[in-house]
Amino acid sequence: MIGQAVLPLLRGGRWYRSMDTVPVPGAGSLCLAPEIIVRDDAARLRARTAQDGPGRAAGPDRDRRLDLLREAVDLFRFGRVPVEGLGVQDPGDFAASMGAAAGLPPALVQRWSDLLAAQLEEPAPHEHDGPSAGLAPEERGGLTLVSLPANTFTCLEAVLEAALSGAAVWVRPSRREPLSSARLIGALLSVGWPAETLGYYPTAPRTLHALIQSSDHQIVYGGDDLAAELSRRAAGPPALEFRGPGRACVIVDEPPDPEWLAERIAQDAGRFCTSACVVACLRGTEPLGRRVAEVLDGISLDPPDPRRPQASWPEPDAARLAAFVMDRLEPGGRLLTRRPLLSAGFLAPTLVEVDDPGHPLVGVELPFPFAVIVATDRVGARGLAARSRFVHPPRFTISPEGVSS
Secondary structure: OHHHOEEOEEEOOEEEOOOOEEEOOOOOEEEOOOHHHHHHHHHHHHHHHHHHOOOOOOOOOHHHHHHHHHHHHHHHHHOOEEEOOOEEEOHHHHHHHHHHHHOOOHHHHHHHHHHHHHOOOOOOOOOOOOOOOOOOOOOOOOEEEEEOOOOOHHHHHHHHHHHHOOOEEEEEOOOOOOHHHHHHHHHHHHOOOOHHHEEEOOOOHHHHHHHHHHOOEEEEEOOHHHHHHHHHHOOOOOOEEEEOOOOEEEEEOOOOOHHHHHHHHHHHHHOOOOOEEEEEEOOOOOOHHHHHHHHHHOOOOOOOOOOOOOOEOOHHHHHHHHHHHHHHHOOOEEEOOOOOOEEOOEEOOEEEEEOOOOOOOOOOOOOOOEEEEEEOOHHHHHHHHHOOOOEEOOOOEEEOOEEEO
C-alpha cells in the first residue's frame, strides 16, 4: 500500500532506512539522514575515490554519461521504474502520486517531464552565473550537492547537470515532494548509472549545512528565508550556486495582448521562477489590468484548462497562502480578479492592482499564479527590474536612462 510506503536513503551504493522519518502527502513517509551519517558518508566517498585523483568520482566518460542520462529520462517519462520503497511505478502511477502529493494534474506532470527531457537536447538558458551554470562539458569531478525545491520537478535538471559534469551527485529532495527525485534516481540506477556515485539524502532543514560543508560543489534551491540564513551563517562557499526566487517582472510600455500576459502569470500553475509576479506599466494600468484579470478568471480549475492546467492545494496550505495575500492587500491594493482566492481546493489565478511600487505585495513570489500590476515611471521600472532575475520580454534592458528594448 502506498500509504505505508517508506522512501529510504541511498548511501554508499545501498538503500538504507533511518530511524527518523517524516510523512509525505499521499505517499507514506520519508527517511531522514542525520548529520553524523552525512559527514561520515562524505569522508568514505572521498576515501573510495581518491585512487582516481584528488576528489574525483569514477564513472563513465562524458559521451557515455550523456547517453545514460537520455536513456534514464526517457525511462522516467515513459517507462516502468523500480522506485525503492514504492515498488515498480509506471507513468500513470507516477502521475497519480504527483497528484496526491503535490496537487499536479496529469497534463502538467507530462509537460514538466517533457521539459526535463528537453534540457538534454538543447539546454535552456539560465540566468545563473555560478560554477554549475548550464550543462557544462567540463570534467568537474568531486561531490556535488543538489538541494531541490518542492514547487517544480523540472529543477531535476540540476541533477542531470551535475551528473553530466562527472561529479558524484547527492540529491537532497524536498520533504514535501520527494517522489519525482526518487523516480529519477530509480531510472538512473535502472539504466546502469554507477550507484556508488549517487546519493539520496533527505534531511531536516538544520542538516542542510552539513551537506553543504561536506560537498565540493552545491546547487541549492530556495526562497528568501533560506538565502538570508545562508548569508547569516556565512555558509556560502565559493562553489555554492544559490538558485533563489525569480521575481519575474513584465515591463509594459505599449500594452501587450492580455492573453500573452495572462500566460506569463498562469502557465505551469505559477510555480516556475519565470512566472510573472510583477507587471510594471509605464503608461497606466487601465485597461490592461482589467482585461488580464478577465482572462485569469476564465481559466477553468476543475476540470483543468487544457492550455493552463492548475495545481490543487490541501486546505491548510491554501488557507495560509490566501491569508498571506489578504493580510497585506490594504492599504493601497485591490483585487482585480473576481473569483475568490480559495476556490474548491484551488488557489485561483490572482491579479492585484497597487498604487505604489513599494507596496508589500510587489515582488512577492508565491507558488500559485499571483501577480501585482502597478503604474510606475522608468526609474521605478528600473528598480523593479533590478530586483528581478527574469524580465519579460527578454529583450528589455535597463540603462541609466531607463527601460529600452
